[in-house]
Amino acid sequence: MKKVEAVIRHFKLEEVKDALTEIGVQGMTVSEVRGFGRQKGHKEQYRGAEYTVDFLPKAKMEVIVPDDQVKAVVDTILESARTGQIGDGKIFVLPIEDIIRIRTGEAGDTAL
Numbered sequence: 001m002k003k004v005e006a007v008i009r010h011f012k013l014e015e016v017k018d019a020l021t022e023i024g025v026q027g028m029t030v031s032e033v034r035g036f037g038r039q040k041g042h043k044e045q046y047r048g049a050e051y052t053v054d055f056l057p058k059a060k061m062e063v064i065v066p067d068d069q070v071k072a073v074v075d076t077i078l079e080s081a082r083t084g085q086i087g088d089g090k091i092f093v094l095p096i097e098d099i100i101r102i103r104t105g106e107a108g109d110t111a112l
């Protein structure tokens, strides 16, 4: 299992969620984050306003999927989150050791 973590633009959240749901993703966690990429200190557009602050608000999406679904998930995020402008975000893929469904105690793949 892998965790696909994507830092994306807020306004893309629904579109990315819908696209991932369509390819069979069963669950996800979303949070509000702030960060910067390689244009640190430069101006970037956010909801029509220009920001010069170091930390820009972004949305972070976390999805745990079986190894054989990682490529489809990454490709889907690439397609649905991209505008082509700087600040589109980034995708991180991390190994996941285990996952346990609290209600039933099921572990591993069956707990996804």
Ligand SMILES: Nc1ncnc2c1ncn2[C@@H]1O[C@H](COP(=O)(O)OP(=O)(O)OP(=O)(O)O)[C@@H](O)[C@H]1O
Pocket (backbone or CB within 6 Å): 007, 033, 034, 035, 036, 037, 038, 039, 056, 058, 085, 086, 087, 088, 089, 090
């Ligand atoms: N190396 C990194 N480590 C952790 N978070 C990062 C890293 N790079 C980017 N991020 C996160 O992703 C968000 C968006 O990054 P961004 O898309 O600006 O990356 P970039 O490398 O500057 O690419 P681009 O040139 O397309 O802007 C940042 O605000 C930050 O939250």
Ligand SMILES: [Mg+2]
Pocket (backbone or CB within 6 Å): 036, 037, 038, 039, 086, 087, 088
């Ligand atoms: Mg950037």
